[in-house]
Amino acid sequence: MLGKRISLAVLISIIAVISVNSVFAQKENSAISTSKAVIGDLNGDFKFDSIDCALMKMYLLGMIKSFEVEDELYAADVNGDTLINSVDFAYMKKMLLGMITEFPKKSMEGFVQVACGEYHTIALKKDGTVWTWGYNSYGQLGLGEAGEIERIPKKIEGLEDVIKVAAGSRHSLALKKDGTVWAWGYNYYGQLGDESNIRRNTPVQVKGLTGVKDIDAGDFFSVALRDDGTVWGWGYNYKGQIGCGTGINSNVPLQTVGVSNITQISAGDEHVLALDKDKNVWGWGAGDKGQLGNGTAASFLRIPEKLSSFTEVKSVKAGTMVSAAIKEDGTLWIWGDNTYGIMGNSRNINSSPVQRKDISGIKAVELNQYCAAALKNDGTVWTWGKNINGILGLGTALDSQIPSVVSGTGDVEVISCGKTHMAIIKSDGTLWTWGYNIYGQLGNGNVDYITEPVTINGISNISKISCGGKHVLAIDENKTLWAWGNNDYLQLIDDVGLSAESGSNDYCIPFAVKSEKDVKDIVAAFNRTLVVYEDEEVWIYAAKNTVAGDEQSVYLPYKIEGLEGVTDVSVGKNHILALKDDGYVYSAGNSYWGQLGDGSQTHHNSYSETFNLTKAKGLTNIVAVAAGSEHSVALKNDGTVWTWGSNQFGELAHGNDTFSLEPMQAEGLENICAISAGNNYNLALKEDGTVWAWGDNTYGQLGNGSTYKTNVPVQVDGLENIVKIIAGRDSSFAITKDGDVWAWGKNNCGQLGDGTTQNRLTPVKIDAFKGCKSIVSGMDFTMVLMNDGTVIGVGSNVSGVMTLGFSDRSFIPIEVKIK
Structure with a gap:
């Protein structure tokens, strides 16, 4: 083999680094030897155990160049994406800890029959389940909804004990x-x-x-x-x-x-x-x-x-x-x-x-x-x-x-x-496809036609993404949390543990975050992460007390108590807003400008084992909240908007530049159905489909053709039939009911997706984002979740957020490889 031999001392030290504890040992004892290649077996002993996990760590650290097995791609690529990276290592650790029972690659084997329709494909597994992908305008995939193209295989829920499938032109x-x-x-x-x-x-x-x-x-x-x-x-x-x-x-x-x-x-x-x-x-x-x-x-x-x-x-x-x-x-x-x-x-x-x-x-x-x-x-x-x-x-x-x-x-x-x-x-149960692929009928995750067979792997769709200042989070369809980008403050909830030893705190390749609970919602903001789990527990992750705004060097996470029934969460530069199902707003963190809204400038950042909350004053019947850098916004069920906190750019829409310690109604806004807060500005969507903006306008983020700030709402030029708004750091986006996307504001790194680096003072149409599900914006970069579950990014590649592997930028939207 090309890889060099390793000493027992080095091997033992690596095992120690990855904390092989008694749980690992128990898994080792249960490892079963076999005479055929094993997924995860990197040393050729026909079983997967902590030794293989140590070898993978050494490989990622550059200590070895290959593994002691003949087919190292089959063994080391445990998630089936044809790459060997930190994602595979994360899955290995999950296997050792008993968090998963088989590797993702294994889950996409075991096919016994396949049928090709005009532009869709159906496959039957030996367990009697049916998987479909491709064109779905007529519901021929059987997934419950029609219209969206599926580029990767999805299981038809509730259809079991099947022994044969057939595909017509548009039915199955x-x-x-x-x-x-x-x-x-x-x-x-x-x-x-x-x-x-x-x-x-x-x-x-x-x-x-x-x-x-x-x-x-x-x-x-x-x-x-x-x-x-x-x-x-x-x-x-x-x-x-x-x-x-x-x-x-x-x-x-x-x-x-x-x-x-x-x-x-x-x-x-x-x-x-x-x-x-x-x-x-x-x-x-x-x-x-x-x-x-x-x-x-x-x-x-x-x-x-x-x-x-x-x-x-x-x-x-x-x-x-x-x-x-x-x-x-x-x-x-x-x-x-x-x-x-x-x-x-x-x-x-x-x-x-x-x-x-x-x-x-x-x-x-x-x-x-x-x-x-x-x-x-x-x-x-x-x-x-x-x-x-x-x-x-x-x-x-x-x-x-x-x-x-x-x-x-x-x-x-x-x-x-x-x-x-x-x-x-093939005889090993793997499925291979080739040919025309414009509707994703090959199931390999893209739409390029293929002239020779490619295997179908176990990529799962992304259901939500969120951008911090220099890091990105994503939730897949299995409610697994993925993270990549900058990790200076451990905001990635680091499970892989490479940063301290490799001398880099940037992850250019997304990795799965270890969790014993399913993730319900995520918020990535500045240099920290907030996670809402399915059991409604809310946790905040960062390495310093960044929510409080000081330099206290302590490792979070901290659980935020008292947020059962939370329906909406938003994180600002140094504060948090949480909306519960009772219509009240709760807040925590720094309150120098009154952004907590409790009528005082008292910080609520005393950490012990939990997070200290306060309640915004006088707010009832709230349906949405949004946290800006140092100001806060809330939407009532009567369509009015309420703001508090910093106001140096007019971001409170009170007609002045005076900060407010408690919520006050924003001027000139009625029949509002959605709000979004940027760095020092805001967007509001009216029921008639028009968009209104106020606050900082240095980069044209208000979309009214100027760069002057305003402390009263102004209408964004030329937009109608809007159904969704996104205020990024200093870049703005709007989505129409037909799926068209418009963008304006800061564009120094091409983050608007129009192929230029020119700031846009009025909205421009972004064809590459058409038909997207959601848009999130970080520090000079943008991530877009498409309806097919893929993620595309554009703009700065700071800390590897674009997964390009180098610190650069992309003016043209590219697909972000999550797995």
Whole structure:
């Protein structure tokens, strides 16, 4: 190996550094040896224990360059993102402490079947759960909501004991082991079979269909094979896809006539193939390209017809205007549309089966209009045809009329071909995809098309982000807290422990924060972090008494008592505001300018084991709070705004520059539905969709075309139909009901996302942020949470907040790799 040997003394010292205690020892004793590679095994002893955790720490500190195992990427990349970094180390420590029972990479293995729709993908795991990703405009992912593209796999909750899945153009099917069929997605033609034509975003049971052993989905219709050998169909039927003798659509299953003793079915775009117990092939539906194999190119057949003189067939496959069969001897036969040379001859249409003689030993075949894919008995995958968007998986964009092997295959067990992409499952249960990806159908987290297989990892969506001065926090869908950026004050709730030994307090790579409780909400502000847990406990983290504003060198966290029922929290430079469900506002920290709002300048920062709270004076029926640098803002349920604290920039909107020790109503603001506080200025959103601003305007953050401060609210120029506002440090953002994003104010590092470093005195539209879920702003940088759960950042890379790995800035929004 390239890595150098390490001494026992060094190893012991490293173990000591990471505090391998009795808990670790107990985990070691339970480690199970095995003869195959183990995730987390870095020293080659076929088990994961504290020694491996120590080796990972040494690797991250630069003490070693590699590990004593042959496949170190498989072993060390425990979260499955193809990187070896502090995130993997954090997961290793969680495993040793018993906080998790398996690594994230493991959770995305165990697939047994995959089905590719037009722009979406469905995968079945051996535990009977179903995972989906890709295009979701019609609810075809079954996740409860339609519209949002999912770029990574998500589990369909409540759908269990599934033994097979099928993907139509815009709908999906699942067969349970009890013989019932479930459907979801597009239903205009009744293809869900639930006696309606209503789109379903979650699985519904197909009516009156039991004892089913096989299913498949065409473009806009569905078919099922029952235990008694009968075939049933429903949905679009103009060309006779149901095989019931008519061309009338049906939203309930109807029996296909004229066939019995069927053992296998396959649905193409608009036709169906069936194999009977005597190994004969039957076809019905569309036949205009010869795809029924009956020697003609008839428009359609509404009653099944047997292919004459074509026997000893092992399996059949219907594609897009093309069909295929594998005979018992492993030979491959294809018929139908031959525009792109799938059959290996020069005829545009072949209405009878044609043997593809240059490939044999076939186990399974998949087809679409442009290409074919064959799985051989040796586990290799071979593709040929037109190579649109790299669908052949050959690493190029060139067409291939001759079957060519897809690199990296050899242990494949399952293949599936959609209209634009392909998927395979290997013998180890991992799932690989390639091809067109504009709708995220490859499940690899982006939208770039791929010309060769890539594995699907266990990335989880981010549900919320928050920016401090130089650090960032994020909560994922599993309620795990992630942190990165500056850690001078230990505001990252450091679990990895690298900063003291590496000489750097900056984390350019996000890491998972150790916690025994699920995280409900986060607030990152200046140089500290506030966390609200699911049990409603509120904790503040920092290394100095920064909330109090002094230099007391003590390590927090401190629990804030008395905040049960907290509904909103906001953190200023040296104070905290908390809103409880009783409508009252509670505060703590520095009150030099009266920002605590209790009528005094008494600080409430006496730390023991808890945090000392006070109550803002005279405020009731509050629905939202916002803390600026040294001032405070509250919104009442009657639409009025109340402010207190520092007022040197007019940020209280009282018509003067006098600070206030207790809340007073802001002038000129009525029918307000949202507030946001920046450094020394504020934004307010009216019910009519207009935005109003007041306070400091040095960088144009008020958006009224000037740089003059104002102590009364002014309307932001040119904005209407706004539904969300964000006041950053000195940069402002607004989101319209159509998802458009507008930005203005400070832009010295490109933090507005408009590709320049020019301050904007009036709002400019930011196309890169369109369709985002939320925006947060730090010290000259901006983080944007997109609807698909990805995070993009722009501006300064101070302390590595952009995860670029160097201290620089980006004028163009880039994706932030959370995991």
